[in-house]
Amino acid sequence: MTTQRMTFAKAINTGLRKALEHDPKVMLMGEDIGALGGVFRVTDGLAKDFGGDRVVDTPLAESGIVGTAIGLALRGYRPVCEIQFDGFIFPAFDQITTQLSKMHYRSRGRLNLPVVIRVPYGGGIGAVEHHSESPEVLFAHTAGLRVVSPSDPQDAFTMIQQAIASPDPVMFFEPKGRYWEKGDVDTDADPLAAASTLDGARVLRSGTDVTLVAHGPTVATALKVADAAASEGRSVEVVDLRTISPLDTTAVAESVRRTGRCVVVHEAPVLYGTGAEVAARITEECFYHLEAPVLRVGGFHTPYPVAKLEHEYLPGLDRVLDAVDRVLAH
Amino acid sequence: MTTSGPLTDDGLVQLLTPTGERVDHPDYTPRVAHLDDEALRGLWRDMVLVRRFDTEATALQRQGELGLWAQCLGQEAAQVGSGRALAPQDYVFPSYREHGVAHTRGLDLTELLRLFRGVDHGGWDPTDVNFHLYTLVIGSHTLHATGYAMGVQRDGAVGTGDPGRDTAVVTYFGDGATAQGDVNEALVFAAVNNAPLVLFCQNNQWAISEPTTRQARVPLAARGPGFGVPSVRVDGNDVLACYAVTAEALERARSGGGPTLVEAFTYRMGAHTTSDDPSRYRSAAEEDYWRQRDPIDRLTTYLTATGALTDAFRAEVEAEADALGERTRTFVRALGRPETSTMFEHVYATPHAVVDAERAWFEQYEASFAGGEQR
Numbered sequence: 001m002t003t004q005r006m007t008f009a010k011a012i013n014t015g016l017r018k019a020l021e022h023d024p025k026v027m028l029m030g031e032d033i034g035a036l037g038g039v040f041r042v043t044d045g046l047a048k049d050f051g052g053d054r055v056v057d058t059p060l061a062e063s064g065i066v067g068t069a070i071g072l073a074l075r076g077y078r079p080v081c082e083i084q085f086d087g088f089i090f091p092a093f094d095q096i097t098t099q100l101s102k103m104h105y106r107s108r109g110r111l112n113l114p115v116v117i118r119v120p121y122g123g124g125i126g127a128v129e130h131h132s133e134s135p136e137v138l139f140a141h142t143a144g145l146r147v148v149s150p151s152d153p154q155d156a157f158t159m160i161q162q163a164i165a166s167p168d169p170v171m172f173f174e175p176k177g178r179y180w181e182k183g184d185v186d187t188d189a190d191p192l193a194a195a196s197t198l199d200g201a202r203v204l205r206s207g208t209d210v211t212l213v214a215h216g217p218t219v220a221t222a223l224k225v226a227d228a229a230a231s232e233g234r235s236v237e238v239v240d241l242r243t244i245s246p247l248d249t250t251a252v253a254e255s256v257r258r259t260g261r262c263v264v265v266h267e268a269p270v271l272y273g274t275g276a277e278v279a280a281r282i283t284e285e286c287f288y289h290l291e292a293p294v295l296r297v298g299g300f301h302t303p304y305p306v307a308k309l310e311h312e313y314l315p316g317l318d319r320v321l322d323a324v325d326r327v328l329a330h
Numbered sequence: 331m332t333t334s335g336p337l338t339d340d341g342l343v344q345l346l347t348p349t350g351e352r353v354d355h356p357d358y359t360p361r362v363a364h365l366d367d368e369a370l371r372g373l374w375r376d377m378v379l380v381r382r383f384d385t386e387a388t389a390l391q392r393q394g395e396l397g398l399w400a401q402c403l404g405q406e407a408a409q410v411g412s413g414r415a416l417a418p419q420d421y422v423f424p425s426y427r428e429h430g431v432a433h434t435r436g437l438d439l440t441e442l443l444r445l446f447r448g449v450d451h452g453g454w455d456p457t458d459v460n461f462h463l464y465t466l467v468i469g470s471h472t473l474h475a476t477g478y479a480m481g482v483q484r485d486g487a488v489g490t491g492d493p494g495r496d497t498a499v500v501t502y503f504g505d506g507a508t509a510q511g512d513v514n515e516a517l518v519f520a521a522v523n524n525a526p527l528v529l530f531c532q533n534n535q536w537a538i539s540e541p542t543t544r545q546a547r548v549p550l551a552a553r554g555p556g557f558g559v560p561s562v563r564v565d566g567n568d569v570l571a572c573y574a575v576t577a578e579a580l581e582r583a584r585s586g587g588g589p590t591l592v593e594a595f596t597y598r599m600g601a602h603t604t605s606d607d608p609s610r611y612r613s614a615a616e617e618d619y620w621r622q623r624d625p626i627d628r629l630t631t632y633l634t635a636t637g638a639l640t641d642a643f644r645a646e647v648e649a650e651a652d653a654l655g656e657r658t659r660t661f662v663r664a665l666g667r668p669e670t671s672t673m674f675e676h677v678y679a680t681p682h683a684v685v686d687a688e689r690a691w692f693e694q695y696e697a698s699f700a701g702g703e704q705r
Contacts (some may be wrong), residue, residue: 064512069478077481098470
């Protein structure tokens with residue numbers, strides 16, 4: 001086992017490199033992903049090593065990127081598309097929801113579309129409009145798509161390779177605010193031999209008093225909340241959903257049956273968000289174990305605000321701790 | 331007929347006039363020189379069979395056997411002419427009205443009806459006949475065709491000089507689709523990648539109720555040069571000219587010459603679909619004008635004059651069409667309701683916990699009525 005310390009971005013880069021080496025049909029497509037290495041440098045060096053036919057600088061047209069990726073997949077390729085920023089995915093929304101998600105179904109299983117769409121998402125980086133959004137549930141609401149989000153470098157490394165190997169289309173949401181955080185990554189492990197990371201949640205921190213559910217960028221926040229709560233003598237269990245579709249509420253329910261309390265946190269707006277779905281399912285499955293209503297902490301029903309206000313909009317340590325206090329007050 | 335704008339008949343490649351006279355074109359006559367009487371009779375037969383099928387399907391919708399039908403009436407020459415220029419390894423991405431092209435790919439026409447019967451969202455294995463499933467969102471599939479063509483390039487199946495290997499991709503779309511962003515993006519991606527693609531636009535003059543003048547100020551083929559895509563306007567009711575221009579475009583694609591935009595200027599003689607009522611937005615005089623330019627009639631006139639179309643052959647095809655009609659009716663009526671459980675199948679290629687759980691719940695729910703009333 002070779003463990004290397006690397007950033008989240010480098011972990012994805014390394015995973016992409018492994019996938020390109022492993023399967024000649026894997027190819028990357030997106031805007032500025034070649035010589036520049038992507039605006040976040042996630043594809044740094046890959047065009048140089050694998051050539052412009054496999055690491056393709058596309059025209060500046062998101063629907064075109066996803067639409068041509070569908071055609072390439074029909075011809076036997078495994079395209080990995082990069083959408084430059086979350087807020088720029090909507091020109092491709094039609095191709096993703098009406099075409100990519102449904103091809104396997106409408107062909108009665110005859111056609112597979114192994115397409116991965118990488119989306120840097122989430123806020124906290126002081127960006128301009130359309131560069132900080134969290135649109136993951138818009139895709140989770142469409143059957144046929146897998147929607148996943150890694151929360152640390154090791155998972156990013158494993159999940160990107162498993163996503164590329166999946167015969168299903170995968171929406172791969174990368175928490176851009178975590179791109180430069182470092183972690184240990186076992187780069188020798190074969191992710192394709194490992195357990196699936198595309199199907200289930202994981203318990204990252206054991207606790208007894210409250211179950212705190214997060215995914216992507218808010219997982220690190222949740223772990224800080226657990227630390228802070230521990231200093232006040234409260235034991236918080238942190239569940240990293242990893243996947244929004246499928247949504248693994250079995251792991252959450254198992255936790256809530258022990259803790260009796262649940263808080264869900266995400267950057268996306270609370271209204272109709274992942275938290276709403278988790279809360280509904282936990283209420284159905286764990287009603288008699290609940291000591292308090294399931295609380296949600298997330299973005300407001302406003303457009304993503306200006307950068308100078310984003311830290312009030314985002315569910316930070318204080319607001320999540322407040323929710324933990326409130327469920328414990330019951 | 332106007333003299334300018336998107337509905338002009340200026341600049342159309344034509345080899346067979348509306349009155350059935352064979353005319354020459356310096357570039358395109360050689361493209362059809364090898365078509366002997368048997369081949370020409372074959373084109374006539376194709377068009378007659380497709381029209382009979384189309385008529386039967388319309389009748390089946392009226393009888394309540396189909397939920398909807400989109401007629402290709404009037405567009406048989408554009409579809410059969412272009413389709414017969416294809417090689418087996420070529421791949422087609424149709425819209426939803428390309429029944430004539432389906433026929434030329436060897437797809438049994440009845441297979442098209444599962445979708446319109448409401449028993450399947452597709453209905454056939456596209457890889458069997460290199461004819462993709464119909465796409466109902468206007469223009470989306472033109473990008474799939476472009477991507478597929480980019481894959482063909484990466485497979486080294488372009489410009490080898492091997493006629494059994496070099497491959498072209500053809501996508502069909504209408505005048506309305508040319509206003510869609512996806513079609514314009516397809517032209518951009520195809521152009522910059524020099525993709526082996528033929529973008530075959532059937533300008534049938536009507537996007538449901540909107541005339542082509544609501545989509546463009548210029549002939550649709552005039553858009554191609556702006557993208558760097560060679561373009562040609564062809565008389566879409568002339569099966570020979572459609573064959574010729576498509577053959578040229580396919581050759582360019584297969585040899586590595588890149589994409590071509592073909593505008594086949596034709597007319598949707600029927601309604602948009604069986605749910606439409608053209609009398610609300612176009613005149614009977616216009617329909618009469620185009621009825622006199624019927625794509626089958628002009629080939630009939632020509633082949634009768636040359637003696638290629640014998641009474642015996644016509645009778646043979648008539649019997650074949652009758653048999654196709656009978657087979658179509660029988661096939662549709664035998665297409666039963668799918669099992670409810672199929673609703674949950676093939677949502678994903680790999681197990682998905684939410685779908686599995688919902689399916690299990692639903693099956694249990696259904697089973698709770700065991701012994702009760704059946705649907």
